[in-house]
Amino acid sequence: MTAPEEGLLEAVEQMAPEERAEHEAEVAEKVAADREISVSTGETLLAVQNLTVRFGGLTALDDVSFDVKRGEILGLIGPNGAGKTTCFNIVTGVYRPTEGDIRLEDQSLARMKRYKIIQAGVARTFQNIRLFGAMTALENVVVGTDARHRTSVPGALLRLPRHRREEREAVDKAMALLEFVGIADRAADKATSLPYGDQRRLEIARALATEPKLLCLDEPAAGFSAIEKDALSELILKIRDDGFTVVLVEHDMRVVLGVTDRLVVLDFGRKIADGVPDEVRRDPAVVSAYLGTAVEE
Amino acid sequence: MTATTQSEARPSSGTPPRPGRRAELSRWWNARSRPQQWGLLVPVAAIIYLLPVLNPPILTTEPATSFPIALFNAAVFALIAIGLNVVIGQAGLLDLGYVGFFAIGAYTAALLSSPDSELGVRFPWLVIVPIAMVVTMISGVILGTPTLRLRGDYLAIVTLGFGEIVRLLADNIDPLRGNRGFQDIARPGGTYSDGTPIFTQNDAQGFYWLAVTIVIIVLLFMGNLERSRVGRAWIAVREDEDAAELTGVPTYRFKIWAFAIGAAVGGLSGTLFAAQVGFVNNQRFDVTTSILYLAAVVLGGQGNKIGVVVGAFLVSYIPDRFQFEPEYRFLVFGLALIILMIFRPQGILGMRQHLLTYGRQAYQKLFGAGTGVAPTSLTPSSRPTGEPAEAVPDDRSGSRPQGGGE
Numbered sequence: 001m002t003a004p005e006e007g008l009l010e011a012v013e014q015m016a017p018e019e020r021a022e023h024e025a026e027v028a029e030k031v032a033a034d035r036e037i038s039v040s041t042g043e044t045l046l047a048v049q050n051l052t053v054r055f056g057g058l059t060a061l062d063d064v065s066f067d068v069k070r071g072e073i074l075g076l077i078g079p080n081g082a083g084k085t086t087c088f089n090i091v092t093g094v095y096r097p098t099e100g101d102i103r104l105e106d107q108s109l110a111r112m113k114r115y116k117i118i119q120a121g122v123a124r125t126f127q128n129i130r131l132f133g134a135m136t137a138l139e140n141v142v143v144g145t146d147a148r149h150r151t152s153v154p155g156a157l158l159r160l161p162r163h164r165r166e167e168r169e170a171v172d173k174a175m176a177l178l179e180f181v182g183i184a185d186r187a188a189d190k191a192t193s194l195p196y197g198d199q200r201r202l203e204i205a206r207a208l209a210t211e212p213k214l215l216c217l218d219e220p221a222a223g224f225s226a227i228e229k230d231a232l233s234e235l236i237l238k239i240r241d242d243g244f245t246v247v248l249v250e251h252d253m254r255v256v257l258g259v260t261d262r263l264v265v266l267d268f269g270r271k272i273a274d275g276v277p278d279e280v281r282r283d284p285a286v287v288s289a290y291l292g293t294a295v296e297e
Numbered sequence: 298m299t300a301t302t303q304s305e306a307r308p309s310s311g312t313p314p315r316p317g318r319r320a321e322l323s324r325w326w327n328a329r330s331r332p333q334q335w336g337l338l339v340p341v342a343a344i345i346y347l348l349p350v351l352n353p354p355i356l357t358t359e360p361a362t363s364f365p366i367a368l369f370n371a372a373v374f375a376l377i378a379i380g381l382n383v384v385i386g387q388a389g390l391l392d393l394g395y396v397g398f399f400a401i402g403a404y405t406a407a408l409l410s411s412p413d414s415e416l417g418v419r420f421p422w423l424v425i426v427p428i429a430m431v432v433t434m435i436s437g438v439i440l441g442t443p444t445l446r447l448r449g450d451y452l453a454i455v456t457l458g459f460g461e462i463v464r465l466l467a468d469n470i471d472p473l474r475g476n477r478g479f480q481d482i483a484r485p486g487g488t489y490s491d492g493t494p495i496f497t498q499n500d501a502q503g504f505y506w507l508a509v510t511i512v513i514i515v516l517l518f519m520g521n522l523e524r525s526r527v528g529r530a531w532i533a534v535r536e537d538e539d540a541a542e543l544t545g546v547p548t549y550r551f552k553i554w555a556f557a558i559g560a561a562v563g564g565l566s567g568t569l570f571a572a573q574v575g576f577v578n579n580q581r582f583d584v585t586t587s588i589l590y591l592a593a594v595v596l597g598g599q600g601n602k603i604g605v606v607v608g609a610f611l612v613s614y615i616p617d618r619f620q621f622e623p624e625y626r627f628l629v630f631g632l633a634l635i636i637l638m639i640f641r642p643q644g645i646l647g648m649r650q651h652l653l654t655y656g657r658q659a660y661q662k663l664f665g666a667g668t669g670v671a672p673t674s675l676t677p678s679s680r681p682t683g684e685p686a687e688a689v690p691d692d693r694s695g696s697r698p699q700g701g702g703e
């Protein structure tokens with residue numbers, strides 16, 4: 001389907017609609033995790049159990065418990081300073097819990113090394129974008145795929161067969177990921193030269209490259225225009241449909257209500273509500289946390 | 298061994314990239330096929346090999362210093378710079394005690410082959426080389442294991458201390474003979490067809506060829522490392538260590554590897570140096586030497602292995618070239634360094650950027666054959682997923698709205 005001189009990008013452009021749909025399905029197939037994952041949705045993937053985090057005298061999280069079910073998009077919301085990002089930092093090992101535990105399937109993440117947590121299947125993006133600026137977009141994503149690779153110095157030094165196989169697969173997968181998030185035409189550009197929105201997408205692609213069971217998105221829509229937010233919502237749904245479970249921290253209620261299956265609301269480090277979006281938005285505790293309580297006469 | 302010259306400053310240095318003839322050259326070079334690149338590199342290599350025989354009148358350092366010896370010293374310097382580049386340029390770990398590894402390599406060669414050594418063995422040079430590399434590698438791991446938990450300036454101070462410890466050990470431990478040193482260290486064997494030995498102290502031509510060959514082999518291996526998971530892990534650590542770890546890079550392990558590999562190359566250059574001079578004592582391993590190594594790396598372009606070879610050549614060669622004016626030679630050297638740093642703060646060749654074994658094929662598949670890999674040549678076409686292009690405004694000015702903080 002590809003003429004020898006023309007690139008994949010042009011070829012995709014010239015495809016008929018059916019062909020393009022087929023191509024997109026292929027891409028989604030490549031993006032989906034290779035490892036055997038239990039596809040039964042609904043069972044608990046991540047369990048946050050009585051999590052308490054204190055920084056000196058400040059209690060950032062106070063006895064928070066919630067579950068993330070496989071195959072869902074969970075929104076973690078709350079006013080500024082409620083402890084949402086702290087929650088992410090605990091799950092990915094940046095901070096350690098003072099009390100309580102986090103379990104991914106049956107593994108405790110509370111004392112695991114950070115890179116092991118990633119290998120166990122938790123990936124995240126950052127509130128303030130943190131890409132590897134000197135690398136191209138493609139190379140950034142390949143770093144993500146390296147989390148599943150086993151080649152080390154001897155293999156790379158002597159270009160052993162496993163190294164060559166892993167490299168070939170990594171490039172293939174990373175290309176598919178860039179196409180999946182919609183920035184394939186930027187593959188050869190330096191990460192820092194990408195427009196802001198594409199950088200956010202690149203972070204998502206890099207996180208997906210680690211083949212996570214759970215993807216944590218930390219305010220992915222920050223600084224986006226309304227159109228960009230809609231495109232992002234679409235992408236998040238597409239990611240879930242490809243077999244990933246997503247936890248989303250986001251301030252923008254349109255995005256949150258548009259994509260999440262369930263919401264957990266934090267306020268001052270405590271969980272104040274947990275349920276489907278329609279229920280939660282009518283919850284008096286949530287309303288008062290966001291809008292304040294009416295002063296009684 | 299792709300000698301690309303990406304004219305990109307390190308993001309931290311704050312210099313805007315200056316596209317121009319250099320970027321064009323880089324694009325042209327990247328668009329060449331592998332065999333075409335080799336076709337151009339082989340004659341260059343041949344000229345480098347023939348330098349001591351040609352002894353070009355402008356380049357020569359004679360009569361003050363024998364030209365082959367000056368070239369040999371430059372080649373050893375280049376080897377050191379390649380090793381140090383792994384630590385500083387790739388992994389971003391500021392190591393100010395690198396001379397320690399060079400010293401350990403040289404002393405290992407001395408202890409294993411000099412008649413002055415108390416070990417009483419005389420191993421041939423070829424046996425010494427792997428032993429010395431393993432010894433220095435182990436010393437790199439020993440230094441790295443406790444210290445690589447430190448970052449930035451703290452690491453620099455500890456490594457500075459390491460270099461001094463090695464020198465002071467050589468000063469004070471009796472079997473290491475301090476100032477008296479070791480005579481008559483083993484040289485590689487081999488004779489020309491007329492029976493005169495190739496490797497002697499007075500005629501460094503053979504040693505120069507050996508050193509250049511080793512440099513080329515090490516460069517090829519380093520290229521393999523760079524375009525692999527290892528090289529990517531190093532760059533990721535340098536760019537953002539926390540983000541690297543949260544992307545699944547075992548940062549600590551790869552930092553240790555960087556130290557170990559850098560140390561092994563340093564040890565290798567130490568044995569080469571010891572073999573040519575034939576004598577090792579405690580006089581050459583001070584902090585100033587470490588700083589000169591660092592200067593070579595910074596001058597050539599941190600993270601660019603071809604660049605650091607050029608930088609090392611200049612740092613070693615300029616003082617030799619201007620030796621006829623002994624009072625002024627370091628003035629010339631200093632001025633050259635200052636001028637270079639003013640006009641090219643990112644180093645002579647700047648950073649290079651090829652971290653994928655099959656990157657070239659991948660980019661070509663995406664953008665069509667005949668496209669250089671250089672990103673600036675690409676125009677954004679419509680998005681393959683069919684989203685509206687205006688969904689992402691092309692904001693290249695770099696103004697980023699800050700996300701609402703928590």
